[in-house]
């Protein structure tokens with residue numbers, strides 16, 4: 482069965498997909514967004530958003546003013562022994578759960594006239610050279626055509642396999658785990674507490690809740706047998722984390738967990754799809770910058786489609802702007818990932834932040850963009 486034609490199809494309704502779809506629909510484009518899940522839903526994410534997106538969100542009426550979002554202006558870092566240091570953040574950010582933010586943006590997408598299909602996934606996408614069109618197949622076997630496709634399907638999707646993307650060949654040693662908790666934790670602070678094999682972020686979000694999200698090791702999980710046991714045996718060796726786990730109220734019945742978190746380089750254009758957000762490259766979570774990059778790249782993909790007259794031009798505008806904005810940030814993120822999750826490196830980094838805060842601020846600057 483064939484469905485009606487859609488000019489632009491956005492695959493994935495995270496931040497990159499929602500932002501690009503809204504901007505295109507507001508410019509009168511015919512946009513279909515396909516999201517495999519149903520809003521609202523939780524995602525593994527630290528939920529700290531860098532203020533580099535603030536001007537843009539406010540200018541585009543995409544900042545959810547009605548939600549009480551803590552403003553974050555301090556950074557706390559601890560080594561694996563639990564020795565902590567704090568510095569002010571120059572740019573700072575705010576905290577909001579993806580459960581709230583994505584559902585709110587989904588509403589804005591509906592209001593902008595985006596045709597959003599939820600609860601169904603794209604199982605195949607091919608570019609037909611002769612017809613100059615994409616052919617998409619959905620999980621219910623329906624097919625549809627599109628002139629442009631934005632691939633905003635996140636860090637890892639079955640489509641990456643379909644598209645034979647090279648990063649899929651490498652296994653990743655990381656897992657991600659997230660909780661919402663009620664805790665005695667400063668609302669103006671984002672923290673990164675190291676433990677052997679990973680690091681745990683904390684920051685306040687809406688409704689007096691706190692996000693606790695960590696990047697851990699798949700091998701340690703296998704050795705310990707369960708998430709709870711790994712937390713007790715590994716994370717709790719950092720006394721700060723032990724106290725937080727012991728004294729806080731955990732609000733989920735069970736944590737959100739993902740595996741195969743891969744920081745390998747990817748390309749912003751593949752098989753003529755414009756890749757946005759994590760689908761184009763995932764920055765290490767310790768940078769606290771992935772959501773800002775997803776929002777920014779969603780904007781850039783929409784702008785490239787609006788600006789380019791021919792497909793070649795659209796693709797070259799997008800590749801050029803994406804590379805100029807993100808390539809170096811992703812490279813720096815991969816390098817500094819090594820300073821985390823190991824005792825020696827975390828002690829060194831803590832001492833560096835303590836004694837040469839200028840250096841720490843430079844690293845933060847190099848992994849963040851300017852307000853846009």
Ligand SMILES: Cc1cc2nc3c(=O)[nH]c(=O)nc-3n(C[C@H](O)[C@H](O)[C@H](O)COP(=O)(O)OP(=O)(O)OC[C@H]3O[C@@H](n4cnc5c(N)ncnc54)[C@H](O)[C@@H]3O)c2cc1C
Nearest residue numbers: 493495496497517527528529603635638657758759771772
């Ligand atoms: C442990 C961890 C902590 C993090 N903490 C932070 C943080 O504090 N601050 C920060 O800025 N960033 C953080 N990040 C990064 C941030 O979460 C991502 O960069 C951001 O979510 C990327 O948004 P996106 O729109 O590209 O992808 P996503 O938000 O992952 O959205 C992709 C969407 O595509 C859908 N999808 C996938 N395949 C298909 C398909 N075939 N058909 C239809 N739909 C599909 C998925 O269901 C999903 O909804 C963290 C990441 C991790 C792993």
